Amino acid sequence: MYAAVTVFLFMCWTATATADHHQPCHTPNMTGVISVSEIRSGATHSGDFTYDSVAKKLRLRTSVTAHSHIKNVTKNLDLLIFFEEGVLYDIDAKNQSCEKKTLRSALNTLEIPPKSTFLSKITLGSATVAGEGLVLSVWMGPVPDLKANYIVSVTNGCLPLSSMYFSDTTTNIISLMQIETEIKDPDLLTLPSFCEGEAVEEMPEGTADSFLKLFL
Template sequence: MYATVLLFVFMCWTASAHADQPQPCRSPNMTGLLSLKGTLGEVRALGVFTYDSMHKKLRFQSNSSLSMDVTLDLDLLVFFEEGILYKIGKNQSCEKKSLQSKNHPFAIPNDATYISTMTSGSIFIEGEGLKFQIWTIPTPGYKGQSFMCATMGCLPLSTMFARESSGFVYSNLNVELDIKDPDLLVVPPFCQGLHVEETPEGTVYDFYEEFL
C-alpha cells in the first residue's frame, strides 16, 4: 500500500512545501471526464461526470465510444448527503444502495488534513506550473488511506484511494465549472420507489466500492 502512496505523490508533484495551513474548502460545480487507473496503469473506468457541489450529487457514466480499453461499464447516480447510490443498468434496470461512508473523489471533507502545497511542472517559468494542495482524507471502516490533490481554487485534480493490497487513482479531466445537464442528477422514473438494498453486517459500502 505504501508503495502505491509514493507512486501517487510522485505522479502529482515536483516542488517544496509552503508553511501556511489552509482549511478544507468546497469544490465548485463540475462537468468533465473521470478516469480511474489501477496501480499498474490500467484504465479501469473512463467516462463523463456531472457534480453538484452544493447538494452533493454526482452522475458518472462510462462512455464506451471513447477509444480506451476499460474494464468497468458503469452508470451511477449518487446522493452523498442522503447516503444513497443508484446503479443504473441497461434496459432500465436499477439498484438502490445505502452508503455507509460519504467519501468520494470530488470534495475535500471538513475532517480532511492538509499536508502541503506543491507545484506540478516549474515554479520558475511563468505559465509552466500548477500550484495545488495535497490532503489526506479519513477512511473510517477501511484499512487504507486516501489522498487528494486540489488546485488553490479547490478544484479536485486527482484522488488516490489505497488499501493494503490495492490502490486506484481517480483523475478529473477537461473540467468545466458548471452543470451542463441538470436532468442527469434527477432519479429516473424506473428507479423511483425502489427499496434500499441491505448492506451485509460488518461491511462498509461507499462510492469507491463500485470501482474495486
Template sequence: MSVTLLLFVFMCWTASTHADHHQPCRSSNMTGVLSVLGLQNEIKALAPYTYDSTNKKLRFRTDASNQWNATLDLDLLVFFEEGILYKIDSKNQSCVKKSLQSRVNPLAIPANAVFHGTMVFGSASIEGEGIKINIWAIPTPDLKGNSYMSVSMGCIPFSLMHLTDNSMIIFSNINVELEVKDPDLLAVPSFCQGLPVEETPEGTVYGFMTEFQ
C-alpha cells in the same frame, strides 16, 4: 509498487513537512471526465461526469465506445449527502439502490480533512510552467487504508488516491468545466423511483469507491 504510487507517497511526505493551518475549500459545480486507475495502472473506468457541489450529487456514466479498454461498465448516480447510490441500467430500465456506509467523494474535500502542504507540478521558477496544488489527507475511518486528495488553488480537485496494503485506486479529474451542463442527469430516473434500499452484507462497508475495487 508502481511508479505512480512511489511518486505520490514521496509527494505527500514532502508536502507534510510544510503543512500549516488551512481550511478545506468547497469545489464548484463541475462537468468533466473521471479516470480511475488501479494498482498496476490499469484503467478501471474512464467516463464523463456531472457534479452538483452544493447538493453533492454525482452522475458517472462510462462511454459505450470504451476506446481506452477500461474494464468496468458503469452508470452511477450518487447522492453523497443522503448516503444513497443508484446503479442504473438504462438499456433494461432497471436500477439497484444502495446505502453508502462510506461517503468518500472524489470531488469534494470533507470538513475533517487534514492539510499536508502545498506543492508545484512542473516548474515553480518559470511563469506558466507550474501548477500549484494543496495536498489533503482524507479521513476514512470506515475503510481500510489511507486517502489523499490533491486540489488546485482554485479548489478544483485534481486527484484522489486511496491506498491499502495490497491495493490502490486513483481518481483523476480532467477536462473540467465549472458548470452543470445537464441537470437532468442528476435526477433519479422514473424506473428507479420508489425502490427499496438493498441491504449491505454484515461486516462490509459500501461506498462509491467500492464499485472500482
C-alpha cells in the same frame, strides 16, 4: 508505477506544512471525465461525470473497457449517487429499470474531507516561468470505515485533479480531466421516474459499499 507512488508519498509525508491556518476549500460544480486505477491489479476504468457540489449529487456514466494485467472486461455503468442520503441508483435506461443500493461508506472522492490535514503547496511544471506552472494544494487524512488513507491535490480554484487512496491491500488513483465548472445538463441529476419508490436492495457485505468499489 510502485516507484512513482512511493516517491509521491514520500514527498507528501516530508513536506513542511507550516501554515496551520489552511482550511479545506469547497469543490465547485463540475462536468468532466473521471478515471480510476487500481495499482496492484492494473485495472482502470473511466467515464463522464456531472457533479452538484451543493446537493452532493453525482451522475456517472461509463462505456469503456476496464484493462488489467489479467484480462479486459467491459463494464458499463450508469449511476446516480446521493452522497448526503448515502444511496446510489444503478440505472438501466434501455430497460427502464433501476436498482437502489446503500453506500456503507460516506467516502466522496470529489471533495476534501473537512478534517483533512494540509501538507503543502507544490508546483507542477515551472515555478519561475510565467504561465508554465500549476500550483496545487495537497491534503491528506484517514478513511476509518475503509481502513485506508488518502492524499488529494486540488488547484487554487479547488478543482480536485488527483486523489490517492491506499491501504494494506490496495492503492487507488483517481484523476479528473476536461473539467468545466458548470452543470451542463441538470436533468442528469434528477431521479428517473422509473426509479421512484424503488426499495433498497440488500447487498452482501463488502460489495459496492464505497465509491471506489463501484469501479474495481
